[in-house]
Amino acid sequence: MKNVVIGFLGSSLDAGGGPGRWEKWRPTVSLCQHEDLLIDRLELLYARPHQRLAEQLVEDIATVSPETTVNLHLVDPRDPWDFQEVYGALHDYARGYKFDVERERYLMHITTGTHVAQICMFLLTETRYFPASLLQSAPPRRQRAGSIGSYAVIDLDVSKYDQLAARFAREQADSTAFLKSGIATRNAAFNRTIDAIERVAIRSRSPLLLVGPTGAGKSQLASRIYDLKKLRHQVAGEFVEVNCATLRGDAAMSTLFGHVKGAFTGAQTERAGLLKKAHGGMVFLDEIGELGPDEQAMLLRAIEEKRFFPMGSDKETQSDFQLIAGTNRDLRADARAGRFREDLLARINHWTFRLPALRDRLEDIEPNVDYELEKHTRESSTTVRFNAEARRAFLKFATSGVAEWTGNFRELSAAITRMATLADGGRITEDLVAEEISRLSEQWATTHPDELNEVLSDDALAGIDLFDRVQLREVVKVCRRARSMAEAGRTLFGVSRGHRAKVNDSDRLRKYLARFQLDWETVNANRDRIGNQFVTRS
Amino acid sequence: MIEIDGSEGEGGGQILRSALALSLCTAQPFRIFNIRARRPKPGLMRQHLTAVQAAATIGHATVVGAEVGSCELTFRPGTVTAGDYDFAIGTAGSCTLVLQTILPPLLTAKGRSRVRITGGTHNKAAPPVDFLQRAFLPLIERMGPRVTLELVRHGFYPRGGGEIVVTVSPTSRLERLSIPERGALVSREADAYVAGVPLHVASRELQVVGRMLSWPEDVLHVRGLPGDMGPGNALTISVGHEQVIEVFTAFGEKGVSAEAVATSAAAQTQAYLAGGAAVGPHLADQLLLPMALSGGGTFSTTSVTDHFRSQVVVTQRFLSIEPTIDGRGSIIIVRL
Numbered sequence: 043m044k045n046v047v048i049g050f051l052g053s054s055l056d057a058g059g060g061p062g063r064w065e066k067w068r069p070t071v072s073l074c075q076h077e078d079l080l081i082d083r084l085e086l087l088y089a090r091p092h093q094r095l096a097e098q099l100v101e102d103i104a105t106v107s108p109e110t111t112v113n114l115h116l117v118d119p120r121d122p123w124d125f126q127e128v129y130g131a132l133h134d135y136a137r138g139y140k141f142d143v144e145r146e147r148y149l150m151h152i153t154t155g156t157h158v159a160q161i162c163m164f165l166l167t168e169t170r171y172f173p174a175s176l177l178q179s180a181p182p183r184r185q186r187a188g189s190i191g192s193y194a195v196i197d198l199d200v201s202k203y204d205q206l207a208a209r210f211a212r213e214q215a216d217s218t219a220f221l222k223s224g225i226a227t228r229n230a231a232f233n234r235t236i237d238a239i240e241r242v243a244i245r246s247r248s249p250l251l252l253v254g255p256t257g258a259g260k261s262q263l264a265s266r267i268y269d270l271k272k273l274r275h276q277v278a279g280e281f282v283e284v285n286c287a288t289l290r291g292d293a294a295m296s297t298l299f300g301h302v303k304g305a306f307t308g309a310q311t312e313r314a315g316l317l318k319k320a321h322g323g324m325v326f327l328d329e330i331g332e333l334g335p336d337e338q339a340m341l342l343r344a345i346e347e348k349r350f351f352p353m354g355s356d357k358e359t360q361s362d363f364q365l366i367a368g369t370n371r372d373l374r375a376d377a378r379a380g381r382f383r384e385d386l387l388a389r390i391n392h393w394t395f396r397l398p399a400l401r402d403r404l405e406d407i408e409p410n411v412d413y414e415l416e417k418h419t420r421e422s423s424t425t426v427r428f429n430a431e432a433r434r435a436f437l438k439f440a441t442s443g444v445a446e447w448t449g450n451f452r453e454l455s456a457a458i459t460r461m462a463t464l465a466d467g468g469r470i471t472e473d474l475v476a477e478e479i480s481r482l483s484e485q486w487a488t489t490h491p492d493e494l495n496e497v498l499s500d501d502a503l504a505g506i507d508l509f510d511r512v513q514l515r516e517v518v519k520v521c522r523r524a525r526s527m528a529e530a531g532r533t534l535f536g537v538s539r540g541h542r543a544k545v546n547d548s549d550r551l552r553k554y555l556a557r558f559q560l561d562w563e564t565v566n567a568n569r570d571r572i573g574n575q576f577v578t579r580s
Numbered sequence: 581m582i583e584i585d586g587s588e589g590e591g592g593g594q595i596l597r598s599a600l601a602l603s604l605c606t607a608q609p610f611r612i613f614n615i616r617a618r619r620p621k622p623g624l625m626r627q628h629l630t631a632v633q634a635a636a637t638i639g640h641a642t643v644v645g646a647e648v649g650s651c652e653l654t655f656r657p658g659t660v661t662a663g664d665y666d667f668a669i670g671t672a673g674s675c676t677l678v679l680q681t682i683l684p685p686l687l688t689a690k691g692r693s694r695v696r697i698t699g700g701t702h703n704k705a706a707p708p709v710d711f712l713q714r715a716f717l718p719l720i721e722r723m724g725p726r727v728t729l730e731l732v733r734h735g736f737y738p739r740g741g742g743e744i745v746v747t748v749s750p751t752s753r754l755e756r757l758s759i760p761e762r763g764a765l766v767s768r769e770a771d772a773y774v775a776g777v778p779l780h781v782a783s784r785e786l787q788v789v790g791r792m793l794s795w796p797e798d799v800l801h802v803r804g805l806p807g808d809m810g811p812g813n814a815l816t817i818s819v820g821h822e823q824v825i826e827v828f829t830a831f832g833e834k835g836v837s838a839e840a841v842a843t844s845a846a847a848q849t850q851a852y853l854a855g856g857a858a859v860g861p862h863l864a865d866q867l868l869l870p871m872a873l874s875g876g877g878t879f880s881t882t883s884v885t886d887h888f889r890s891q892v893v894v895t896q897r898f899l900s901i902e903p904t905i906d907g908r909g910s911i912i913i914v915r916l
Contacts, residue, residue, distance in 0.1 A: 061776025061810035064739045065834060075671050075738060077625035080648045105741035108668030108698065109626070190738070
């Protein structure tokens, strides 16, 4: 392997006439005097005013290093301090050079030349226009004859440096711990997911899709990702979080994309919208599968072109944000069924990460319990601890198959918060744990994914035909989403009511529900109870 | 194959150079490992590489591992061929060290040789050209061959750029050399060389030499060299006896006073003159190898150094010699 050094002539460092020049450190000449560095060829770049000096260097190098062939290259940027010119000149030089990396090892000597030249050489080496390592030389501590100083070869491939690699590993460990809010999670699958998210989050601005059941920690993770990027100075703007399931109708469009004054009834003032607010920052759209078709279309445009129309505006507004989407649904199935845009899905599932349910991460319950206790201590300034027996009892229950944890980590957090709140003298006793266990068990006994189970007893359900159950389930859903019976009626009878002389949606709905021994209050009572649970949990 | 551990003895480049010369002279291949293993920068340095390449050139050798930083080298000599050679040494490496490597085989090669070497001619830690010219080569000539060394141009450290031309008329067989005594004093001379350094440096050095050795002015010479060979300063003191001429040297450098430089050379001379031995320690080192090649010989010297002992060990790998060393006060007799 031949050593080939490419470097600029140092118009002042390399200068010097008379015998005295041999008592002075001249980087380019000294480089050729190292006993342990045989330079086979030196490509010496110089500017026109330094022609004489260049010739002298050729002569001096021939004396001290007859093994070295020196080639002079006139590189003459009009202004050696102009970045564009120097970069251009060096870029041309690199493009024109016949590199033979099989036989020659290239070293970019960056000690001489203007700072601009050094920067350009660094950039061109880093981008491999020069397939080289950097060569840095340094003067001796005391200038005297024969003191040629030292040199160091720097390979820009940092993975080759053990200590740096270790540092990056440490930094990565720090940031994954950060993403996990410092919780020492033990579930291997989850830890792998977090490692992957860390790598992607630091390197990419593409959308991320977090898939997982309610309460698995999507929202928390999204906000940690934002915090991590903020720490690394990768985002400047705000973090905006919105649950798409709460967006309906005009409000949905307006909330996300903003509106101009008078865009719709009630739009009395202009509103910027959440996406605009997140310019330069990050948006977390949870339950993205609940977004309506119009919003989906607008969102796609906003992601792809970083531009969109606020409601009622004919002028586009700009916002450059990173999107994190969350969902519990099978968006692929939704796309096949036409409920979710294929193109939007393609855009947001570039990076998809699955967060397992708490049931699938039983080994992480213990560290999460500790984390929740610490958090409570931090927030309430009172230290709360389990009695040893109480802790054992709670963990035994929590990690047993009996515990369903349908609300996942949010539910676990709520349970700990409740016990911590009720703990007298900062001690969670066995009694408190027993109480909490029965509270949780009761919840899981009553909360079932099917709305009909929440409003009808199993016996009653058994007496209803599947044909009727299908219709009733949809009706109950609409009722539970509506603010009043009249509103639910309007939605349910939206078509037929137009043909009727007398409109009485509420009555029609009441009669329909009565057929199954149901009424508005029963349906709503259940909804309230679930709602209250969420209040206590969060 | 002869295996040599390069970290043995003084563990420097000398082992390598001696092995190269002996390998060429005895036509035996060798492998050396742990080259300069205990040095801060281990392995072959450029000046060693030049010696290896020069040896390989005159001996048509095949070499494996001849690279800067290499800690292992295998050298298989072919036929030593007399002729015209030209070697250039970088980093002001010493011409005389390269000559030391290739001269022994050329002394008995078939035909005359002319070797031109460029590099350093007056380096620290290497015998200066004056030493070879006045002390070493006359003794070699007493063994049969005719050798001339012309100093065309001085080359001082760190710049180098010096040049020597050596002509060798070989002999078929080296004759044994015996220098048990030095004989009566016949000549004395001190030369102070300066290049690109003020002349008064030379005068001051010679003043010290004159005072310390009580020598008259007519044997003290200021040798001014062209400034563009500089900067450089060397002081050589030669004392000739009937049987042998010895040369002692010191080099000037920045930060060391002319007086200190001269004191060092004069003190070596005083020590030599005070004893009765024929050769000083440096000359003893140089004589061992040619004497071993000639099959024996004897000389008296002032002291036996570690360097000398390393030389004996390397030589014994190639030649069966059993030197005996007898101390007799300040005079030590070495017999091969």
